[in-house]
Amino acid sequence: MARKPGSNGEETAALVREAALELFAQQGYAAASMRQLAKLVDMRPSALYHYWPTKQDLLVDLLERHMTALLQAWAERAVELSNDPIERLDAFSRFHIRYHLARPNEVFLSYMELRNLEPQNFARIEAHRRHYESVLKDILIEGARIGAMQAPEPHVSAMAIIAMLTGVNTWYRDGGRLSASDVEQLYAEMAAAVVRVGRQNKTEAA
Amino acid sequence: MARKPGSNGEETAALVREAALELFAQQGYAAASMRQLAKLVDMRPSALYHYWPTKQDLLVDLLERHMTALLQAWAERAVELSNDPIERLDAFSRFHIRYHLARPNEVFLSYMELRNLEPQNFARIEAHRRHYESVLKDILIEGARIGAMQAPEPHVSAMAIIAMLTGVNTWYRDGGRLSASDVEQLYAEMAAAVVRVGRQNKTEAA
Amino acid sequence: MARKPGSNGEETAALVREAALELFAQQGYAAASMRQLAKLVDMRPSALYHYWPTKQDLLVDLLERHMTALLQAWAERAVELSNDPIERLDAFSRFHIRYHLARPNEVFLSYMELRNLEPQNFARIEAHRRHYESVLKDILIEGARIGAMQAPEPHVSAMAIIAMLTGVNTWYRDGGRLSASDVEQLYAEMAAAVVRVGRQNKTEAA
Amino acid sequence: MARKPGSNGEETAALVREAALELFAQQGYAAASMRQLAKLVDMRPSALYHYWPTKQDLLVDLLERHMTALLQAWAERAVELSNDPIERLDAFSRFHIRYHLARPNEVFLSYMELRNLEPQNFARIEAHRRHYESVLKDILIEGARIGAMQAPEPHVSAMAIIAMLTGVNTWYRDGGRLSASDVEQLYAEMAAAVVRVGRQNKTEAA
């Protein structure tokens, strides 16, 4: 009982978050238990409740942080880009692949555990996701507007491209024949192809 | 106690399967309980165990049936087709979209609940899935061989296209602005575009 | 697991109710646990939930049964009585003392655990209690009307008499110097005295 | 960490006691938690342990203070009284009603939470209670001795009168039709009636 010497709240919370990401991604939020999680970080289950009042709050914390960081990371990347939608699409695809390959657990959770959120929590996370989708959609709209892309239904194209890109995590494993940057290149080309952007641009933008 | 008047094994099982698909899709396999399921079909939980020895067996039954039916349905469609990979890709895309839009629960389960399968069960379902993926992959390989498609990494392209097509279920809802066949058309075009097939073929194949 | 040979639902429930009365009366509803209760009746805690969906439902069951039985018992006694309020008051006092002394646990719960009831459950039990109080109040009103009793505030007198009578359970123990029927006699006289009924009637009515 | 500016031990303790009385009276000692209590006084739970080593000690503190104050208050009132048992009974009844109506929480706890006391603590509080009961009992014995009261079993009469008087708290609420002093008058008359003291004395003593 009582405080562990040298213990510090924020460090402990970060450790737990990391472990929870892994655990929830592997077993699913519903199937994972607070006991298992506590064991992973060598705490007692009750100690977890110092940091998050409920299991759901922990999940929300993970998802909220992921979505915020994702949007923030894109915002930082976006400022470096011109207004050319072809360049932006290429950058978006590569960014998405890279970000996803680096954070498979976060991504997995974000796509799989939405149904386990209570309505108000769902709404918050969903809003972030729509925001992210609109980034791509706006690129496609602009691309179509200036005649550089074919996207008769930009929303559909955006959803299709995002699904395609996100799918990389279902099969890619480090150490295989293809490197992460090979994969990035391939997906960036396919994404461009979906909206009928010719291939020459890819290599420059890489 | 004793048999319900008018009850029939296979009919009851089919009813339960339908309810289980819905329930597992909505709440997730881990979060759904046999009690909830029993209540949905107005039975007592213990009665379910006459049909499936465990909850997991029920899940496996659902997934196995879905995958078998999917492969069977494709097999039936495929015999009508020529060997032209462009025609086959178009047919595959349309088939996939149609099949998915008609069976959102089955599809959802097939992609979401694999991690909840015990290893041997996982292996069986996974084998079906790879078989299905290889259908598309073989089309792309042939398309590339005869120079009609660009798929430097056919496996990657196949995974990308399947992810893209399957993604339709995350956003499509009946009664929206786009009809199911509009969507089918759009996705078939995008799938072709991924491997740089020009657009003329689409309309004929529709 | 599974059914115990020869087990029967209603018998088991009755056993549990008995044990719960004892346990809740001794420790208080809030302080008593379902584990303790299960141990008392040699069941596993989960089995209790076959009979009552929650701990609160068990409490309500106990209180509801007690109040219903109390009112029923009085109704049966009342039919034997004349309309004379003096006779009725005497009968009521004796009935109350006897009933309370015979069921100390039920009575204790009924007076102590009302605050632990959720509002709707409280309302139901409270209605019974008011009904019972009104029995006495009506006697006093009639007694005052015909000039046989002094009860300027019949409600207050009724509450006072009931509190007085019910208090017997706080000190009476079997086997002491006074028998239950001594106590009944004493309390009946005191109750009569509260509304200034002279003593002569007591002995006859005993 | 460290002391809050302007904080003062005894003041804080008094605040906590007040909140604990309210909380324990409303929810019951067993059902109330140190966390709830801490929140009520805007402290952290651990801070409470500076004042009372355990939750039980806090309860004992409350009960002990109440009983001591009650006995002390009666002692102060008693010195003003003659030896006339009729006057003393009237004064006792009025004192009891007044004291109870003014401190419903304390009174409630004193009657309800005795069972939650550990044996030695129970013994201490119980001793006070018996002392208080003996005050009334002694009055009745004296009254019977000089022929001014009828109390064949003074202990029983004392218990009955105390139960009757204490019951006022179960129904009386400020702001109703009857004022506190109406109620005091009514109860003083009923208490006298229990031991067959005639009515004339009441008004003088008011």
Place this chain on the structure above:
DNA sequence: GATGAATGAGTCTTCATTCAT
């Protein structure tokens, strides 16, 4: 085929309490 009674392991969560800071 189906049910009601039961189990044992487990769920999330709260509890009173402790002690380094």
Place this chain on the structure above:
DNA sequence: GATGAATGAAGACTCATTCAT
């Protein structure tokens, strides 16, 4: 005096499952 971090035991309740009937 007070806090934040932690504990271990226990809380009510649910789970998949079993088996006598």
